Amino acid sequence: MPASARRPFRRPTHIPPTDYDVVVIGAGCAGLSAALVLGRCRRRVLLCDGGKTRNAPSPAVHNFLSRDGIKPQELLQQGREQLSAYPSVELRESCVMQAERDEATGTFRITLDTGGCVTSRKVILATGVMDVLPPIDGMRELWGVGVLHCPYCHGYEVSDKPLAVYGRGKSVAGFALLISRWSKDVVVCTDGTAGLADHSRQRLKRHGIPVYEQQIARLVGRNNGELHSIEFADGTTLERAALFLHPEQQQRTDLAEQLGCYRLARSGGIRVDKRIQTSVPGVYAAGDTTPAAQQAVVAAAEGVQAGISCNEQLTREECA
Known part of the structure; x- marks a missing residue:
């Protein structure tokens, strides 16, 4: 029928x-x-x-x-x-x-x-x-291209590039170690006191992941929405291709x-x-x-x- x-x-x-x-x-x-x-x-x-x-x-x-x-x-x-x-x-x-x-x-x-x-x-x-993003200049503008949340979604596209992981405490250490699967050039940016236990600091150090505790002033992007660098409040800058965070x-x-x-x-x-x-x-x-x-x-x-x-x-x- x-x-x-x-x-x-x-x-x-x-x-x-x-x-x-x-x-x-x-x-x-x-x-x-x-x-x-x-x-x-x-x-x-x-x-x-x-x-x-x-x-x-x-x-x-x-x-x-x-x-x-x-x-x-x-x-x-x-x-x-x-x-x-x-x-x-x-x-x-x-x-x-x-x-x-x-x-x-x-x-x-x-x-x-x-x-x-x-x-x-x-x-x-x-x-x-x-997603509730941190109130940092450039964070929202670069969201989805230069600022990323999921390495399973976006990690392959930034493989072997200089990467940053944003956050504090125990969770950011685990996240940074996960991101190191895609790149060996990974840093942690805590935007202030890291709140990391000694064990977490030792794990990061053992895997070559430095921790930057300076306040972040802004993220500087490229015209295509990718991240160019992180500017800290003390005037220093750090070139990175992407920043990961769990907002x-x-x-x-x-x-x-x-x-x-x-x-x-x-x-x-x-x-x-x-x-x-x-x-x-x-x-x-x-x-x-x-x-x-x-x-x-x-x-x-x-x-x-x-x-x-x-x-x-x-x-x-x-x-x-």
Whole structure:
């Protein structure tokens, strides 16, 4: 029987009526993947795209099998185009301002910034995080090219170049030792007192990684966004090709908090179980918004898992 002749799915009478089966909030790799799975399950899906993704400043996505080196926006555009083959999936350029769960029915009411509300049986949070960079001149301007966060994403491109690692305490020592896998010319810049234990200092010294504790005045970049040098407050400079750091992060939205999802205190990530469901029934989370490794391919995989879990739970409810 051709697709056009198939009888539409009829909702069982015991299922509360809603505008959509699932609202997916966030249209990065996680959200697009979740919507793709659900579209192929013939679910009524609203995918809300709130704007640029976290990796937008990066020149390329890496470690994504068959897409290694693709530009972030090109990858997302391909995903959006592929979703157009599934008529039950609707994409809106909208930010979700509020989400609330009806405890009586277990359904959700979603308020959009473009006006109006929609209802849904399930919600997938794929809103991601924001990086909170240190307030140093040049840090934000060079972010994604000369200032980097992930050696697995960007280390290969700066192999064997002079590199710096920014941070303090035990974590920066471990990070610098990791970066030394890509280059033997690595320094630690602590922008003030390092807070390093003797053991950490000895480890760095043993591997030839010096520690600069001067205050950083600014980062000097090249026209292409690469780092040229680090200028310290005492007037000295240090030529480096890139600087790595683990910035603080915060959730891009407070929707998880509105819905009452349990968050991990240390990372701020949304806790999920093996089905990618949060502590709130019917709410799933995928991508950088969870504590998983922050890689595009991992976000896509979590999105797939969230889509499958949603569909299977919806089916169980319909076939009760």
